[in-house]
Amino acid sequence: MSHLHIRKQVYELTADDLDQHTVWEFALDEEGEEGQDEATVRPYEGNQPLNPTDGMFIVCAHFLLADGTRMQGYLTPPVQGDSSLGTLQQTIFKIEGRVSFWFGMLTPEPKQLAEIYACLGKLSSQEVFPIQLESDVELTCGSVAGQLPGFLILEEFATIKIKVVR
Template structure:
């Protein structure tokens, strides 16, 4: 055994939120944004770190995502995450499903997804369920605030009047 290993620091785990996998969410149900580390090489506003020590979202001061269970119309399940927020609106919690082929976003802000992106997302969802919608979701990490759960009917974005629109397929 290397005697210096006793004094070495554990490896610092940092990932981009859009690269998280199901295995990452199994390792830690909560991932905190590293906003205080943005100036470090290779890190930006999408960099997250695991917070396996956190058992309740409301215990964190910073911004984070939390493991969420998604149930498809046919009863099949998948996992992903929602952003911790003080309100349960799509723009605030931005649900994301993690599939073996990659992540599927449901909130697109002011820029609606194009047809190619919708088709790719539906392809990823079909690896889990041939009939995904409606998709129910429920955050698996407790919070003192409102429960983070709801239902998705498609892919959402704001229109020019800042009203939420849904693209159904």
């Protein structure tokens, strides 16, 4: 199948998908097509360096856990200069599943956090956090790099106040 016709839900992306196409764009112009919605992505056909203001994207990134373990995943480059942790939507790929660090307004239960640490092959938050992260794609605004202190929860919508849990 030509990569021009590949469509996936963002939550179905795999490490192999990012190996084949380091940039994916949200197919917002195709939302009305059958089987597609706001979570549909396609391989990006544009030029690099990528300008994040040209649309909504997912880019390949690498993550360094607190214990020195390197992992692959993706993040959403900042739009209009907003590089706050909540906008980056950081996700790590594991054979056992994907690990997303953004929970929106839902606070995870301790059992859920323990399952996530197990998926990462870790026993505790001290082995995982803080996580260093950096985009692997050339961006017009420079690479996205930062430190993730824990799982992120939107505590207050009006002020976009973020709470960190481990």
